[in-house]
Amino acid sequence: MAVTGTDIRVAKAFLMKGELVAIPTETVYGLAGNALNEQSVLSIFEVKNRPAFDPLIIHTDTISKIEQYVSEIPEKARTLASHFWPGPLTLLLPKKIIIPDLVTSGLDTVAVRIPKHPVALDLLSQLDFPLAAPSANPFGYISPTNATHVNAQLGDQISYILDGGECEVGIESTIIGFENNETIIYRLGGLEIDQIRDLIGEVSFMPHSSSDPKAPGMLKSHYAPRKPLYLEKRASISVFDPDQTGYLLFDTYLENVDKKYQRLLSPSGDLKEAAHNLFAYLRELDAMDVNFIKAERVPMSGLGLAINDRLQRAAATE
C-alpha cells in the first residue's frame, strides 16, 4: 500500500525526483508525473499498463504556463479557457518541442487542462513543470474518485497518494480540439455541451472509434468493471436471478429486488449527483457478491450524455 497523506510538500518532493504521485482533481484522481521528464512519463504508461498510442493530458495552474508548452491558442480556445478554467475542460493545442512525443503519442497536439481542485492547484503552483496525469487506475478499468480507490489498485506501485477527498465532478474532463475553424468534441465529460455551445456556438463530435490512434480515449471498451455489465432502458430491465445481479439505477429502486443489490445514482434525479456517484457505485457493484451488473441509461440531457457514454463503454466487450 502507498502512503496516503495530505502533505503537498511530500508530493512535490517525489515529483521533483521523477517519481509518481496520485493527485486529486475535481474530475477523477490522476496518476501524476513530470510531463517534461521522459522517464517519469514512461513509468506512467508502465504502472497503468496503458498502450503507448493513448496520449496523456498535461495539467498546470495558469494560462501563462500553458503558453510555454503550446505554440498557439486559437481565439475560441481562449474564450473557453477564460470561462471554464480551472474546470473539467481539456483543450487540444499544437505542442511546442519541449513536450516529449511520448506524452502526445507522437501527435502534434498536446492535451492541456487547469484542474479545479484546491490541493491540485496549490501543488501545481509550486512546480516549474506540468504534470502528465491520466486517471489513476489500470488501463481500461473504472476511474478512481477517492484515495481508497487508488490505493486498492495502484497502491503498491506508487510513492504517495495525495488525499484531497472525494472528487466533486466524478467523471473525466470534456476534451475539445480545433481543426479548420471547426470545434470538435473528442470526449464527453464533466463540462456540459450546452455550456460550450452557449459560449462559442456549434460544435461537432468526433465519432467513436476503437482503433484510430488519433482518437485514443474513444476506445469502445473502457471504464469497465470486471463483471459483465449490461446496459438497458428502464422499461426493459428484466429481473432475472435477483441474487446474482447488481443493479445500477438512476433515481428509483426496482420493487422486486433486495435493496442491498441496488444502487441509485441520484434519488432526487440530479445528473450532477449521478456523475459524482457513478464510478464509486460501479466499484461497489463490482465488489459485491453478484455475477452480473445491470445498469439503466440516465436521461440524455446535461451530464447525462457523458454518464451514458461511460456506461456504454463499461458495457462494451471489445
Ligand code: AMP
Ligand atoms: P485520461 O488521461 O485517461 O483521461 O485520457 C486522456 C485522453 O485524452 C486520451 O485517452 C485521449 O483520448 C485524449 N487525448 C490526449 N491527448 C490527445 C491528443 N493530442 N489528441 C487527441 N486526443 C488526446
Ligand code: MG
Ligand atoms: Mg482514464
